[in-house]
Amino acid sequence: MSRGVAVVTGGTAGLGRAIVRELADRGWDVAVLARGEGGLAGAVSDIQIRGGRALGISTDVADREAVESAADRVESELGPIELWVNDAMVGVFGDFLTTEPDDFERATQVNYFGFVNGTRAALSRMVPRERGHVIQIGSALAHRGIPLQAAYCGAKHAVKGFTESVTTELIHAKSPVRISTVDMPALNTIQFNWVKSQLPHHPQPVPPIYQPEVGAKAVADVADHPRRRTWVGEPTIKTVLGNRFIAGWLDTYLAKVGYDGQQAPEKVEAMLPNNLYEPATGDKGARGIFGSDARNGSPATWAIGHRKTMAAAAVGLGAAAAGGAAMAATAVVSRLRRS
Template sequence: MSAQRVAVVTGGSAGLGRAIVRELADRGWDVAILARGEDGLAGAVSDVQSRGRRALAVPTDVADSAAVDAAAARVEAELGPIDAWINNAMVGVFGEFLNTDPADFERAMQVNFFGFVNGTRAALARMTARDRGTVVQVGSALAHRGIPLQAAYCSAKNAITGFTESIVTELLHNKSKVTVSQVDMPAMNTVQFNWVRSQLPDHPQPVEPIFQPEICAAIVVDTAEKPRRRVWVGSSTVLTIIGNRFGSRILDVYLARTGYSGQQAPDVTEPMLADNLYEPTPGDQGARGAFDDKAKSTSVQMWAIRNRPAAYTAAAAFATTAGVLAVTALASLGRRATK
């Protein structure tokens, strides 16, 4: 990787993307931000520049493949070769599938899935020629387990998983040094839940437990700097993925009972923002949403994946101690039995 590192973040003007932009700049990266809203883009540029790094805002609808490729060309012309491309942009449609306008569903898929396809294509077209670079797909626990009221989002995240697996195998076949990672996220306290297009009677909310976007952003940047094929963020993500593999029917029933109320917050009375499905929402909304009082800043699982050597050492020490105690207990029982 070059001494002057360049990253692209799609959807970097708000929510998790904004937190990723800040984290990258804190670690010395120059950052290009691809998003639609001019106010959020300006805020993200200011965040990067205040940290002493170069920033470039490129107004882009990631659903437009030609626009994404043109944005990548501009980034390389103005900032230099792209070292990391982070696909993160998303829009939301909350409501039952049969009540969702087909055009809204398709628009969500265009952004949430084809936006990742377009970003990956633009990145790989440049990275494979140099035989270096990394792409990070921001996935979700919902890539592995669909829930009610979010059929479009769950479909897109599931499709990203299959798409990424195909790309990884092609890169391996061609013996490329370019890497593609997928980082699956838990529920986060982001502005997403203030500007989704929603049919719900109450304010949308992420399914608890909820995490602050900054800790999740740190793990995304960890992955960009030290690529790993898959990263599951948060114990809730791990339990969701593994639980669905072994008890999908149980989860069907459980989510049918709890998935509606669990995604609504009747106690949140602040009005929703204008949705951003087709047009950007005015204003600079930053990274966090309306659930600071419920959101966690870390977890044991998150600490462990960020500190793997220490976690492995602790696990080995625990296993060794447990083994010694077990042997001691068995020996004691043996002595008593011979008396």
């Protein structure tokens, strides 16, 4: 039996493609909204192979009317949307002052307004039905800006603030519709092959790097057990907490290491044409070229999918500690009585 209908924006490549596969593995029917026809065909095939109903719709998420039209088509062909995952993104690498204003604005339109458009399309259908769940794919960089990615960091910060506002409105309205944010660490995705870059060397995610399936499993776990905020991986946790307490030090530190840390001189193969304005051709899948350096999991990400186990263990440890304290206290009282 189907878990319901899920929509994944940007679901043709990278993390989005991994999310599509993971949701299909868990029994969801999935609609994919992205621009590239080759990637859409590949994603649809992935869903169907896993036994789910699939729909691929060529959509630029920066176009609000196109997103609304796509949502109408999903509900017409697959049924009511129960889960909407906002993931679509494009990248611009370079110093702010040397980034073309049009490029900066285009990245903001996709990475921020694409989320706004998707959230509006989802909630306008879910809230009247009083059921549904929206998941925003966030980033550690929603909490800490880094050099060379001002457009992306700015958009992710904006999505964070926007989502917090919408969350409070849903709570005020006593709506049962859920909205969650899942903040990601650096992932080995294809985006680093097709970002628009001014860098002298090949762009790379800031190590440590995780495979995109690590993030996809976290998203699917949050879909199974909704929670408002989830930090994926130890680096994300350290980034969020670090920026709360040592933001000034991080400014100086990242100014020193943030440039070289986002470049891989050893990667000499040519990059793909950037996908800022036009989609890439063909089907590029989920993983990028940093697989040899990528991790397949972490204790923090394991805990996301095993919260009940962790809670039971915590209760058990607490009970054991309380029992031990009680035994110790009893022994002390007994000795006092004998003395």
